[in-house]
Each structure stands twice: as structure tokens, then as C-alpha cells.
Amino acid sequence: MPYEPPTHAVERSLRATTGAKIIAGVDEVGRGAWAGPVTVCAAVTGLRRAxxxxxxxxxxxxxxxxxxxxxxxxxxxxxxxxHASPEEIDDHGMTAALRLAAERALDALPVRPDAVILDGKHDYLGKPWQVRTVIKGDISCVSVAAASVLAKVRRDAMMAELGATSEECDGFAFHDNAGYPSPVHKAALAERGPTSHHRLSWSYLDALPRWRHLKKIRIPAQAELLESEGQLGFDF
Known part of the structure; x- marks a missing residue:
């Protein structure tokens, strides 16, 4: 499929306007899954050819x-x-979980970045990080594209291993769906109910009469209320 390759335009702009030298591209995977963590990668690429x-x-x-x-x-x-675990997603909401996962990734880098490029519209990271948000940054920005690939492959491998080694996850086909809704995943949920790796505050449980009593009720934080009202521009 033809595509425009990503560039270093955003990285160069940040260097020119802020003086940042070390810039991390950040992207997440697993936001829309029903099971498993939300995973964030922070990648520092410099300005070399991708x-x-x-x-x-x-x-x-x-x-x-x-x-x-x-x-x-x-x-x-x-x-x-x-990563932010399903329990953390249930307890704190997706916005806070994304922040936790991103902070863990950034803190694990050998050198603290001067600036961060986040994929999407919304800055879920916030202070003290210097953040530039870029819609479709995973397509247009080299460091974010790299983070996108690395995050996706790592999380998919984790979910595949979980499906292969955890007895309670047998039959959920996590090696194929990585915890996202699929016909096999939905059928396993209806028959067996959620595992300890599922997000229990999510609305899919409303459609499962046998298991809806397991749903966790959590009062959303203000940021999530704004998100649900369309006032925050999350790029799913």
C-alpha cells in the first residue's frame, strides 16, 4: 500500500523552538482491548534516516x-x-492508566528526554513533561512510528504468551486477538466469564447477564467526563 513515509519534521521543530536535544516519541497500544494491559513505548530516534x-x-x-x-x-x-494493568485501568480510568504507562516507559529510558511527542490530540501526560501532541503522529513522525511498532509487537507477544501459558485464558485466542473483542473472545466470555486479566469496569459486561454482577463501578475523573462528552480529542 503506498504511503508517505514519516519524517523528522516535528523533532526538528521542537529542537528549533524549544532547544530540546533528546526527544522521545510516545505511542500506546491496547486502549480498546477488553483484556490485558495498556502498553506504551517511548522511543528516541535522533535524526537518522528511518x-x-x-x-x-x-x-x-x-x-x-x-x-x-x-x-x-x-x-x-x-x-x-x-504498562498499566487491567486493575489499574479499572481503579483509575484509562486517562490515568495511560499516564502511568507513559511515565513508566519514560522513566525507564537511560536518559530523561527534554521533550515528548504524543500521538493523538490529547496530552494525557502533562507536567512536568514538555509535550507536543500530533494527530496521526504514528504515520507522520519517525519517533512515534517507531514507538507504535515496538509497543504493538511487545504487547501482542505478551498476550500470546498469556493465552498459551495461563489455564484460565485457554480458549480466548489471545494469540489472535490480543485481548481485543473478536467472535472467539466474545464466545469465551459468554460461556466462561472474564478472567483475572479482563477489565471489569468496561461496558461489555452489561451484555453478559451471567457475569454482569462482576462489573466494577467507578466514578470517572473529571478528565474522563470531559472525554465522554467529546470535549477532549482522544484519537482512538
């Missing part, structure tokens, strides 16, 4: 994505992964 074919992870086939991730691991200046 590997051929780098783009948003969703636009790359699984085989090419895995190969690209291996290439990126040695190509990026540094990268780190952070």
Missing part, C-alpha cells in the same frame, strides 16, 4: 511488523516499554 517501510503499526502485516521491531530495537537510540 528504516524503509516504517509507518503506523496498524498498517503493517504481523510478519513485517515483527521484522520491523527487531530492526528498530538496534536502530533506535533508546526505547523503553511501560
Amino acid at each position: 528504516p524503509a517501510g516504517l509507518t503506523d503499526s496498524k498498517l503493517i502485516t504481523p510478519k513485517r511488523r515483527a521484522d520491523m521491531a527487531l530492526e528498530l530495537e538496534s536502530w533506535v537510540t533508546s526505547h523503553a516499554i511501560g
